Amino acid sequence: MDRTVLKTIETLLQRSIDQERKVKLKPLVDYVQQKASTQQEINLNFICTHNSRRSHLAQVWAQVAATYFHIPNVYCYSGGMEETALFPKVAETLSKQGFSIIKIAEGTNPVYAVKYDDNASPIICFSKKYDSPFNPSSSFAAIMTCSQADGECPFIAGAEKRIPITFEDPKVSDGSPQQAQVYTERSLEIAAEMLHVFSMIKK
Numbered sequence: 001m002d003r004t005v006l007k008t009i010e011t012l013l014q015r016s017i018d019q020e021r022k023v024k025l026k027p028l029v030d031y032v033q034q035k036a037s038t039q040q041e042i043n044l045n046f047i048c049t050h051n052s053r054r055s056h057l058a059q060v061w062a063q064v065a066a067t068y069f070h071i072p073n074v075y076c077y078s079g080g081m082e083e084t085a086l087f088p089k090v091a092e093t094l095s096k097q098g099f100s101i102i103k104i105a106e107g108t109n110p111v112y113a114v115k116y117d118d119n120a121s122p123i124i125c126f127s128k129k130y131d132s133p134f135n136p137s138s139s140f141a142a143i144m145t146c147s148q149a150d151g152e153c154p155f156i157a158g159a160e161k162r163i164p165i166t167f168e169d170p171k172v173s174d175g176s177p178q179q180a181q182v183y184t185e186r187s188l189e190i191a192a193e194m195l196h197v198f199s200m201i202k203k
Contacts, residue, residue, distance in 0.1 A: 001067070001117045004098025009068055012192045013199070025193055027163045029200045031141045032071070036201050042066075042074045043140035047156070051080030051127040052087045054145040054167050054190065060094060060123050061191040064116050065198040076123070077140075079130030081152060085109045086125055087171075093183040131157060165193070 001009075017025075028044075035042040044062055048055035055078040066074035091112055095101045102122070105111035113122035128134055130142070142159035147166045156162055167190060173182035 001064075001120075002098045002100070002115075005064065005116045006098075008097050008188070008191070009064070009195060012188060012195055015188075015192045017193060017196050021193065022196070024165055025197055027161070028141065028143060028165060028197050031161050031163065032074075032197065033201050035073075036071060036203065040073070041139070042071070043136045044074070044076045044143060045130060045135055045140050045156075045159070046076070046078045046143045046145050047080065047130045048078075048144075048146040049081050049148045049152075050084040051078055051082075051130075052084050053090055053170055054186070055080065056086055056090055056125050057094075057187050057190045058143065058145050058165075058167075058194065060099070060114055060116075060125070061187070061194040062197070063123050064191075065194040067117070067120065068195070069198040069201065071198055071201050071203070075136075077135045078125070079128050079132055079135050081130070081148075083109060083129055083132075084127045086112060086127055089170075089174075089179065089183050090187075091125075093180075093187050096184070097187060 032042055046055040046058040059076045059078040063076040091101045100115040102113040103110055104113050109127050111126040114125055115122045138158040141161045141163055142156040144164045145167055170183045170186040173179040
């Protein structure tokens with residue numbers, strides 16, 4: 001794993017997560033544990049309204065957390081209520097946190113390969129609807145990362161479990177002097193919570 005990513009993880013493992021958030025994360029811990037205990041594939045689809053910011057950060061950090069804690073058969077995806085584009089600041093933020101970001105397709109909805117280890121398969125990031133053919137159609141958990149998507153989409157076809165784990169939208173900082181700081185902090189917050197989830201899994 002990339003040295004900078006590892007250093008970020010080691011720092012985040014010292015961060016305390018308050019009890020209220022742990023309660024919100026518990027259903028995801030339970031879902032992953034049940035799948036891991038029965039040696040089934042663990043498919044996680046992180047869903048937000050536009051699949052442009054929070055859902056991608058959660059997808060990437062959950063995959064990294066599973067790798068760090070040696071939880072096998074974890075496959076992380078993301079989607080939205082509509083297709084837009086991965087916001088460039090998200091890619092820039094992940095790059096500064098140690099990820100190798102390779103743009104593999106241009107256009108209005110670019111496709112990125114996100115690598116956290118030279119020898120690991122890249123995480124493919126681009127904006128898509130949650131039910132895109134790129135994502136699983138059954139046997140997955142739908143993790144709702146924004147309250148708007150959670151409220152507007154009461155039913156996710158094919159999902160075994162629906163889990164609301166919402167985060168504040170870093171978009172509120174766009175165009176402000178605080179933008180870089182807000183995106184960095186949101187990425188680290190999501191990372192810390194995904195690390196907590198996978199640290200709880202007993203093999």
